Amino acid sequence: MxxxxxxxxxxxxxxxxxxxxxxxxxxxxxxxxxxxxxxxxxxxxxxNRAGRALANNRHYNIAFILLDDINEIEPYYAHLLMHLTDELRHAGYTLEMRHDRNFDLTNVDGFLVSGARGSDFELLQSLTVPVVIYGTEPGIPSVDIDNKAGTQLATNALLDAGYARLIYLGIDMSEPFAINREVGYRDAMLTAGRTTEIYHLPNDEHAAQAFLADLNLCGNTGIVAATDRLGLGALRAGRSQGLTVPTDLGIVGFDGIYIHQLAELPLTTIQQPLATIAQHMVALLMKQLAGETVTSVYVVPELLHGATTA
Amino acid sequence: MxxxxxxxxxxxxxxxxxxxxxxxxxxxxxxxxxxxxxxxxxxxxxxNRAGRALANNRHYNIAFILLDDINEIEPYYAHLLMHLTDELRHAGYTLEMRHDRNFDLTNVDGFLVSGARGSDFELLQSLTVPVVIYGTEPGIPSVDIDNKAGTQLATNALLDAGYARLIYLGIDMSEPFAINREVGYRDAMLTAGRTTEIYHLPNDEHAAQAFLADLNLCGNTGIVAATDRLGLGALRAGRSQGLTVPTDLGIVGFDGIYIHQLAELPLTTIQQPLATIAQHMVALLMKQLAGETVTSVYVVPELLHGATTA
DNA sequence: GATTGTTTTGAAAACGTTTTCATTATTTTT
DNA sequence: AAAAATAATGAAAACGTTTTCAAAACAATC
Missing domain, CATH: 1.10.260.40 (lambda repressor-like DNA-binding domains)
Known part of the structure; x- marks a missing residue:
């Protein structure tokens, strides 16, 4: 050497x-x-990075901590990770992968965290190095999509298409994003002077399909789904009831990676802009490393038009 | 500190x-x-890892290099990565993410590589640190699934179920795994004294659906698909022709992550054992770091029984 | 042409660890 | 009980870089 x-x-x-x-x-x-x-x-x-790290106590290395359980990892994380790797490399940093609650900072200048919840946040706030989370938590610099704007987009798209009845298929409200998505639907409906119709289900396409089978959809209905999985279930329920999509039944999902592409019809969805998210996460971290104080960023997602809306 | x-x-x-x-x-x-x-x-x-690295010239850090284009990253990489991270951590190493042809080894004791092709292999062979690839290449320690055994499993499952006609839906043969999957089908059919029927398509569910729509499937047919995407297309083609799955049409896919779960019916598939693959990859790397010479490992995948086979 | 100020370069120490080698303490052998 | 062998400990140097401080070279001012 x-x-x-x-x-x-x-x-x-x-x-x-x-x-x-x-x-x-x-x-x-x-x-x-x-x-x-x-x-x-x-x-x-x-x-030699070790020599440099020793001399100036900077490691040019950022840990990405993915706290989700291995069985619940969304497939789009592969993409987010690639984008983060690219952005960090561009900034002269490497990305170290972790997926446990190891906040050891002997080798690292900062943390990017996804899937944090509850007590994780306190821990993150007590750290002496910069942190950016993917999600939302008061007091911690974060990047998140504007979930409310997302479901507003979805709702308005279906309103514009003229569906007589507009249902929201939501999920468990324990996570902030679930609340905000529902608020977006509610707001858009209120603004349009329409009555809301909201159901909560587990985030599972089979659950959605079974639920809607019992609901008797009867045509000219739009469904704002809190996730693509629910959207997929809605699509199947509709088709098995003999409804034509998107004529009788319009559907907009949420998330926009993989699932919507693999559906029987490409699902119209609210797309998570992963490249943009990665850019913002790294930018917020770099600013903190440069000594600036930062606030959180909310990225407005885009409507990806598939075949389940007119 | x-x-x-x-x-x-x-x-x-x-x-x-x-x-x-x-x-x-x-x-x-x-x-x-x-x-x-x-x-x-x-x-x-x-x-302090920097101090340790400097003193004994070991970094306790392994780079995972994912060379696939960002638009072609299979979703199961998220899982593979998590498993690799776990295994490496267990061995006292961290995982550094890369996704370019940066084989800089100043910060790293070895490489895990996926998606390598052509000239990458020569480069990998010339490196002075241990390498393990996910895939197959003579002269480079590797971990791969036994693709041939996989399609043999799939074919035999359909043969046992008694389908009169057994079709293989293959993909472009430029990659070794595609060849081996086809060989597995061929061998199993030959052993059973049956005539082979083989088609090659792009790896796309719509392509498969369109192709099979023209083929007139006519019942009591089994399909060995080279990938889950093709299997998904086959499922849709069959259903739109009014065939009952699995009675009239049996399907086995290949890969076993996400796609088969999201299909209209859970797809029977050959499951990539990602945890096992990660274990072997890290084990091979650790052996090399300990000075041992290693050979490649082939993991026999398992048949994951869904609803598309009897 | 001496004085000041600025730019450019270098020497020494420091970062936190492990390696090598030497020393001391302990055990075993005679 | 002395000699030899072994086990346990420590001192100094080394790894490759940057920081701090000092010195040298050069330009600008009077």
Whole structure:
């Protein structure tokens, strides 16, 4: 392994000069910069991160902590992770994967956290390094989609399409996002002067299908689903009752990764903009590392038009 | 941050003794081990990885390189990654995520690679650190499922169920796994004295659905699909032709993550045993780090019985 | 042309650990 | 009980970088 000292010797300068070429080139004369850079290229020198970490106590490494249980990991995490990796690399950082409550910070400059809940938040707030969560929690810098705006979009799309009856299929309200999605539907309906019709189900396509089978949908109905899984169940319930989608039954899901593509008809859905989310998460972290204080960011999702709306 | 020296002072021993308690406890007297461990606990000491890396040139960090394009990432990677993270942590290592051709090894003791192809393999072979790939390539330690055994399982399941006609829906043969899956079907059919019927399609449920719509399936047919996507298409084609699944039409897919669960009927499939794969990948890497030479591992997948076979 | 100020470079120490080697304490052998 | 062998401990150096401080080179001012 070629070290800073090797470069220094080959370029007939001191280690410090080489270090400065890499970190503070403004403090070095142009000719020497050129020389050193050429030697670096010739020797194939790469900075040793352990040495650097030891010297200046920064690790250029961010831990992404995914706290969801392994059986409940949404498939879009693969994408989020890739985007985060890209963004961090672009900022000169690596991403370390964790999926336990290991907040050890000996090797890390900050945390990106997803799936935190309850007592996790207190722990996160007590940390001495920057944190950004994917989700929402007062007092912790976070990135989240604007769930309310999402269901407003969905509801308005179905209202515009002219469905006579507009149902909201919601899930358990224990998580903030579930509440906000419902509020979005409620608000949009209120604004339009329409009566709301809300049901709560487990987040499972079979549950939705069974529930709607009993509900007798009877045509000209729109369904705002809190998740794509519920949307998928609605689609199946409708078709098995002989309803034509989207003529008799319109459906908008929520999340927009994988599930909607694999449905019998491509599901119209509210798309999680994962690339944008990743950008914001890394940006908030970098700002904190630079000493700025930051507030949370809410990304307005987009309506992805499939075949289940007119 | 509390350092080794702090612990040493508090325990009235030298730094070395503390280091030995952590790395070579057999060389330290039992009473001192107990003392030091208590001080470590009291002070909340955590080993500094940069210092350790610098001193012994090991980083206790493995890079997982995912080379697939971001738009082609299979959702089950989220799971594979979680399992790899777990296994590595268990072995005392962290997982660093990469998804580019950055084989920089200044911060890393080895590589786990998925999605490598063509020239990647030469590069991987020229590296000075251990590598394990997910897939198959002569000369590189790898973990892969036994694709041939998988389609044999699938084919035999359908043969046992007594379907009169048994079709194989395959994909482009450019990747070794595609070839092996087809060979498995062929072998099983030959062994049973049956005539093969093989078609190649793009790996897309709509393509499969369209293709089978033209084929006129006519009942008592079994389909061995090279992927769950094709299996899903087959399911839809069959149902839209009025065939009852699994009575008139039996289907077995391949891969077993997400897609089969979301299908109209749970798809019988050949399940990728991701936990087992992760275990083997990490085990092969650890063996190499310990100086052993290793060979590749092929994991026989299991038939996951859904509702598309009798 | 001396004085001040600025830019450029270098030397030494520091970060936290482990390795190597030397020393001391303990046990075993004679 | 002395000698030899072994076990337990410590001191110093090393890993590769950056920080801090000092020195040298150069430019600008009087």
């Amino acid at each position: 070629v070290s800073l000292l090797d470069v220094a010797r080959a370029a007939h300068v001191s280690k410090m000069t080489v270090s400065r070429v890499l970190n503070h080139p403004d403090q070095v004369s142009p000719e020497i910069i050129a020389d050193v850079q050429q030697v670096i290229a010739e020797l194939g020198y790469v900075q | 509390v350092s080794l020296l702090d612990v040493a002072r508090a325990a009235h021993v030298s730094k070395m003794t503390v280091s030995r308690v952590l790395n070579h406890p057999d060389q330290v007297s039992p009473e001192i081990i107990a003392d030091v461990q208590q001080v470590i606990a009291e002070l909340g000491y955590v080993q």
